[in-house]
Amino acid sequence: xxxxxxxxxxxxxxxxxxxxxxxxxxxxxxxxxxxxxxxxxxxxxxxxxxxxxxxxxxxxxxxxxxxxxxxxxxxxxxxxxxxxxxxxxxxxxxxxxxxxxxxxxxxxxxxxxxxxxxxxxxxxxxxxxxxxxxxxxxxxxxxxxxxxxxxxxxxxxxxxxxxxxxxxxxxxxxxxxxxxxxxxxxxxxxxxxxxxxxxxxxxxxxxxxxxxxxxxxxxxxxxx
Amino acid sequence: xxxxxxxxxxxxxxxxxxxxxxxxxxxxxxxxxxxxxxxxxxxxxxxxxxxxxxxxxxxxxxxxxxxxxxxxxxxxxxxxxxxxxxxxxxxxxxxxxxxxxxxxxxxxxxxxxxxxxxxxxxxxxxxxxxxxxxxxxxxxxxxxxxxxxxxxxxxxxxxxxxxxxxxxxxxxxxxxxxxxxxxxxxxxxxxxxxxxxxxxxxxxxxxxxxxxxxxxxxxxxxxxxxxxxxxxxxxxxxxxxxxxxxxxxxxxxxxxxxxxxxxxxxxxxxxxxxxxxxxxxxxxxxxxxxxxxxxxxxxxxxxxxxxxxxxxxxxxxxxxxxxxxxxxxxxxxxxxxxxxxxxxxxxxxxxxxxxxxxxxxxxxxxxxxxxxxxxxxxxxxxxxxxxxxxxxxxxxxxxxxxxxxxxxxxxxxxxxxxxxxxxxxxxxxxxxxxxxxxxxxxxxxxxxxxxxxxxxxxxxxxxxxxxxxxxxxxxxxxxxxxxxxxxxxxxxxxxxxxxxxxxxxxxxxxxxxxxxxxxxxxxxxxxxxxxxxxxxxxxxxxxxxxxxxxxxxxxxxxxxxxxxxxxxxxxxxxxxxxxxxxxxxx
Numbered sequence: 001x002x003x004x005x006x007x008x009x010x011x012x013x014x015x016x017x018x019x020x021x022x023x024x025x026x027x028x029x030x031x032x033x034x035x036x037x038x039x040x041x042x043x044x045x046x047x048x049x050x051x052x053x054x055x056x057x058x059x060x061x062x063x064x065x066x067x068x069x070x071x072x073x074x075x076x077x078x079x080x081x082x083x084x085x086x087x088x089x090x091x092x093x094x095x096x097x098x099x100x101x102x103x104x105x106x107x108x109x110x111x112x113x114x115x116x117x118x119x120x121x122x123x124x125x126x127x128x129x130x131x132x133x134x135x136x137x138x139x140x141x142x143x144x145x146x147x148x149x150x151x152x153x154x155x156x157x158x159x160x161x162x163x164x165x166x167x168x169x170x171x172x173x174x175x176x177x178x179x180x181x182x183x184x185x186x187x188x189x190x191x192x193x194x195x196x197x198x199x200x201x202x203x204x205x206x207x208x209x210x211x212x213x214x215x216x217x218x219x220x221x222x223x224x
Numbered sequence: 225x226x227x228x229x230x231x232x233x234x235x236x237x238x239x240x241x242x243x244x245x246x247x248x249x250x251x252x253x254x255x256x257x258x259x260x261x262x263x264x265x266x267x268x269x270x271x272x273x274x275x276x277x278x279x280x281x282x283x284x285x286x287x288x289x290x291x292x293x294x295x296x297x298x299x300x301x302x303x304x305x306x307x308x309x310x311x312x313x314x315x316x317x318x319x320x321x322x323x324x325x326x327x328x329x330x331x332x333x334x335x336x337x338x339x340x341x342x343x344x345x346x347x348x349x350x351x352x353x354x355x356x357x358x359x360x361x362x363x364x365x366x367x368x369x370x371x372x373x374x375x376x377x378x379x380x381x382x383x384x385x386x387x388x389x390x391x392x393x394x395x396x397x398x399x400x401x402x403x404x405x406x407x408x409x410x411x412x413x414x415x416x417x418x419x420x421x422x423x424x425x426x427x428x429x430x431x432x433x434x435x436x437x438x439x440x441x442x443x444x445x446x447x448x449x450x451x452x453x454x455x456x457x458x459x460x461x462x463x464x465x466x467x468x469x470x471x472x473x474x475x476x477x478x479x480x481x482x483x484x485x486x487x488x489x490x491x492x493x494x495x496x497x498x499x500x501x502x503x504x505x506x507x508x509x510x511x512x513x514x515x516x517x518x519x520x521x522x523x524x525x526x527x528x529x530x531x532x533x534x535x536x537x538x539x540x541x542x543x544x545x546x547x548x549x550x551x552x553x554x555x556x557x558x559x560x561x562x563x564x565x566x567x568x569x570x571x572x573x574x575x576x577x578x579x580x581x582x583x584x585x586x587x588x589x590x591x592x593x594x595x596x597x598x599x600x601x602x603x604x605x606x607x608x609x610x611x612x613x614x615x616x617x618x619x620x621x622x623x624x625x626x627x628x629x630x631x632x633x634x635x636x637x638x639x640x641x642x643x644x645x646x647x648x649x650x651x652x653x654x655x656x657x658x659x660x661x662x663x664x665x666x667x668x669x670x671x672x673x674x675x676x677x678x679x680x681x682x683x684x685x686x687x688x689x690x691x692x693x694x695x696x697x698x699x700x701x702x703x704x705x706x707x708x709x710x711x712x713x714x715x716x717x718x719x720x721x722x723x724x725x726x727x728x729x730x731x732x733x734x735x736x737x738x739x740x741x742x743x744x745x746x747x748x749x750x751x752x753x754x755x756x757x758x759x760x761x762x763x764x765x766x767x768x769x770x771x772x773x774x775x776x777x778x779x780x781x782x783x784x785x786x787x788x789x790x791x792x793x794x795x796x797x798x799x800x801x802x803x804x805x806x807x808x809x810x
Contacts, residue, residue: 112723199472
């Protein structure tokens with residue numbers, strides 16, 4: 001083998017690498033996502049655009065994404081390191097989470113506290129005390145673990161049925177709705193396991209609160 | 225418990241037809257979809273001047289793989305640096321800082337998908353598509369191509385032709401990854417994964433506050449992230465987020481997407497090696513050759529040699545899964561102490577819709593099949609529950625990422641026959657070839673690289689201030705965070721103990737180096753082993769030959785893997801997760 005054939009082989013190899021790369025770049029990085037978007041928009045328009053939930057014609061959230069609720073007549077979800085990306089604005093346009101700390105912008109995740117981290121126990125302790133104060137009928141040992149622990153995403157839309165049930169007495173007192181009515185609302189927003197086997201039973205908190213708002217007459221019409 | 229068993233049974237049923245299809249693609253056999261794909265591939269070959277029938281020897285193949293990956297890295301790096309351009313960038317994302325871009329591009333090219341950025345604030349839609357989604361396809365296809373070349377070498381139909389890299393790369397992309405992704409992507413959108421190019425939506429909530437909701441081409445990324453065992457999420461919190469993984473059904477789709485192809489690789493291996501042996505037997509002693517239809521059903525479905533490898537991987541997987549599931553069910557004793565009921569298990573960092581069972585399963589799968597996607601936060605797992613993903617990345621052969629896990633397991637198989645050979649005093653053989661000095665040296669080298677990278681860099685990190693600065697959890701867990709990060713990098717997994725503050729020069733550069741070496745060194749060495757084995761003549765089986773297609777060999781293999789892991793990693797594990805467990809429960 002002499003030098004020119006070596007050189008030729010190199011350039012031939014480079015050409016193959018370069019062209020195959022560019023073709024695949026176009027095919028996988030552009031054609032595929034655009035094609036998928038196109039088909040999705042036609043057959044699953046709502047899901048493709050984020051499964052938004054509307055009340056009185058206005059988008060108020062997304063079906064799959066949790067929200068931070070503070071009103072006593074609304075059901076509470078799990079703690080979130082990013083407050084479910086829920087925030088308010090003051091007059092100067094500064095943005096804050098509901099707890100008063102500065103809004104970090106769109107995020108997801110958790111505090112990533114190890115089980116042995118004292119910060120975890122501290123946070124849970126504070127949350128338990130606050131919850132017991134808001135729900136005086138509840139005994140400490142009856143609080144389900146999911147309600148006092150943060151999800152991985154910080155956006156978990158669900159709580160367990162037990163976590164929903166123990167909030168009902170306090171919700172009834174604050175909203176003026178009967179406990180029966182609230183139990184019905186929780187049942188309407190409870191989803192069972194897939195085929196009765198896979199996953200867990202879940203209650204969608206935003207769904208519950210939309211129904212509460214509707215029953216209290218805060219909103220007229222809601223579509224989920 | 226029932227849902228775990230059923231999930232795995234369904235997997236075993238699904239993996240067989242996929243394995244068959246993959247085998248047909250790898251072996252260049254006819255499939256039902258050829259009329260369409262032959263044209264697509266033909267056009268690509270013509271454009272690039274590729275002659276798909278021109279074979280390469282292992283050195284040419286390795287060079288083509290590395291050269292092409294280098295070109296891809298260069299293009300991807302440029303896009304990340306200039307992503308602030310107003311092209312498919314509705315959320316106004318800035319360009320990426322150089323060390324972070326270096327880390328990111330290595331991470332995605334090596335199929336690792338370690339992320340030191342958060343997708344929602346760090347990448348434009350253009351980068352998500354042209355860098356992340358593109359890399360997810362081609363890094364998976366590259367890994368698979370290397371694996372197929374390796375298998376061709378072991379099957380030994382010719383003396384030096386391991387196939388054409390470009391043809392393999394294109395075929396796996398167009399015939400497996402793209403069609404599977406399109407179908408799977410649509411299923412994910414149906415379940416509620418967004419797929420659009422709109423800017424993020426701000427809504428006014430029922431309480432009058434605001435909430436910002438993420439948008440983007442999420443489903444397209446999500447499906448190839450799992451199919452290609454990539455693992456890097458569109459968002460910071462990956463598949464825990466309800467945008468990426470909204471329902472239990474989407475969770476199962478993602479689970480199977482990442483399990484199917486690595487399992488199918490083992491079947492491909494079994495069948496191709498079986499073909500090679502059959503061809504050899506026919507040419508030598510046609511009357512003694514065992515016709516395929518007389519073999520047992522599992523041997524026919526998985527290939528005889530594939531079956532024992534699959535079994536060994538299955539045993540390792542089940543041991544890990546059981547430990548992880550059990551540990552998470554125990555809950556967290558420090559929370560029990562302050563009066564929080566732990567009967568539901570350790571729920572910190574987990575989603576209600578997945579619960580303990582599907583979280584433990586996903587955790588074990590993502591690290592066994594080295595995907596790196598997470599549906600719960602691994603940093604918050606109980607110590608022993610978190611040790612399982614750490615250990616499986618250290619083993620790096622429990623199914624493993626696309627193709628690579630199989631190649632690693634074959635190294636352990638070679639090691640196993642060597643050890644057994646020493647015990648009975650015979651020259652070891654594997655797949656009908658003598659294992660001699662050259663192969664053993666290369667095997668030892670390839671096996672030692674992985675622990676060396678993990679332990680040496682962990683030592684560096686805990687010894688330097690820059691490394692220690694990343695640790696965010698106190699006590700023994702801090703060491704686990706460091707070990708996890710390097711194990712994840714070296715195994716090209718990409719999951720993390722996400723608390724680690726890793727977007728710094730130190731962590732970006734060191735993990736970038738580890739990912740690079742952890743990917744390309746083993747691939748080159750493994751191809752060299754295959755290249756050396758394929759030159760040898762078949763030896764005839766005798767009474768003294770250790771049969772590697774048996775259950776007992778699978779058990780030996782499991783022990784070899786565990787013993788090797790214990791010898792290398794036990795001290796580190798004892799100081800990390802095990803010590804943390806003892807303090808919590810002591």
